[in-house]
Amino acid sequence: xxxxxxxxxxxxxxxxxxxxxxxxxxxxxxxxxxxxxxxxxxxxxxxxxxxxxxxxxxxxxxxxxxxxxxxxxxxxxxxxxxxxxxxxxxxxxx
Numbered sequence: 001x002x003x004x005x006x007x008x009x010x011x012x013x014x015x016x017x018x019x020x021x022x023x024x025x026x027x028x029x030x031x032x033x034x035x036x037x038x039x040x041x042x043x044x045x046x047x048x049x050x051x052x053x054x055x056x057x058x059x060x061x062x063x064x065x066x067x068x069x070x071x072x073x074x075x076x077x078x079x080x081x082x083x084x085x086x087x088x089x090x091x092x093x094x
């Protein structure tokens with residue numbers, strides 16, 4: 001699983017860094033809604049959290065889609081532009 005800072009997770013999930021730290025330290029238990037938002041914020045499937053041994057079966061494409069879905073709209077537009085530019089360059093070189 002890629003490393004994320006508390007600030008990054010807070011920005012993506014909408015929860016404060018202190019709330020996230022309290023969950024990490026076992027001082028708070030997340031609600032189901034909070035857990036879902038945190039899972040999306042780190043860009044993994046719930047199965048990866050609940051069944052860590054199953055992670056080895058996730059494809060690169062699935063992982064990439066999860067990461068993209070964890071981004072905000074502005075970041076997704078930037079990713080789309082980069083991929084389109086890469087494909088344009090590759091087609092130009094063929």
